[in-house]
Amino acid sequence: MLQVRETGAPVVRGAGSGLVAEVTHAAARHADVTGRERCRRTPDEALHRARPYRGRVRVDGTLLYEGDIQLTNIGGGRCRAGHHQLLPRSVPDGGLLDICVMTDGSHLAELLELSRNAAHLDRPGVLYAQGGEVVLERVDGEPLVLEYDGEPDTGTRTRCTIGISAGALPVLAPAP
Numbered sequence: 190m191l192q193v194r195e196t197g198a199p200v201v202r203g204a205g206s207g208l209v210a211e212v213t214h215a216a217a218r219h220a221d222v223t224g225r226e227r228c229r230r231t232p233d234e235a236l237h238r239a240r241p242y243r244g245r246v247r248v249d250g251t252l253l254y255e256g257d258i259q260l261t262n263i264g265g266g267r268c269r270a271g272h273h274q275l276l277p278r279s280v281p282d283g284g285l286l287d288i289c290v291m292t293d294g295s296h297l298a299e300l301l302e303l304s305r306n307a308a309h310l311d312r313p314g315v316l317y318a319q320g321g322e323v324v325l326e327r328v329d330g331e332p333l334v335l336e337y338d339g340e341p342d343t344g345t346r347t348r349c350t351i352g353i354s355a356g357a358l359p360v361l362a363p364a365p
Contacts, residue, residue, distance in 0.1 A: 191264065191286065193337065194322075194350035203264025203276070204337045204351055206325050208239045208297065210260075213336035239297065243329040246290055248320035255328075259291045259314075263323050263351050277307035278317065286353060288323050290316040322352035 191200035205213075241257035262275040263286055276287040291300055292314045303309040310317055327333040327347045335342035335349055 190354050191351055192354040194352055195346060195348070196344070198337060198342075199354075200264070200337045200351065202338050203262060204335065204349075205260060205262045206244070206333055206335050206349070207242060207258055207260035207291075208301075209262050209275075210334040210336040210341070211239055213339055213341050241292070242327050242331065242333075244333075245324075245326040245328055246288070246316075247324040247326075248286075248288060248318045249322055253288070253318050254290050254292065254316050257292055259297050260289075261291075261325055262289045263287070263325075275304050275309075277310065278319070283319075284353070285319040285321065286323055286351065288316075288318050288320070292316070322350060325349045325351075 191204070192198065193200060239259065241259050243256070244258040245255040246253045246258070246261060264276055264279065275289045279287040291297060296312070296314060300309045300312060300315060303312065309315050325333060325348070330347065332345040333347055333349055335344070
């Protein structure tokens, strides 16, 4: 299980900032539909309004990227919104967080289309890493727009730390 360190909020599947979060926030405004259909209606709206934010991404204390960020996706699941394989190297029981950062706004729509088949990873403007803790920071003083498990985060912080919390989710399993 993942956890937002600043709030203690649990995260089961994944979290994101930038366009990923903008889509989630836009979807929340479309109360007439639910589930994946809600997420499918809003990408064009969010993509049209999407603007990069000045940010910094650290993985296990090491700087992965600093500059303009279009989106980040963090988690342990390969797909988001049912069909974007933003984290294709993710293994649910691998013990690591996967993170994808897209920085190239001029090709964002193309990169998102390529993510349907996990063909985005070798493109310029895409960074991919794995680790135990990810820190996202917005360095221009504006709030970091976030989502967790497809739900908009309404916080106003400029920094978010997501880490693995081993054993935090109780499950029933047969005895060894």
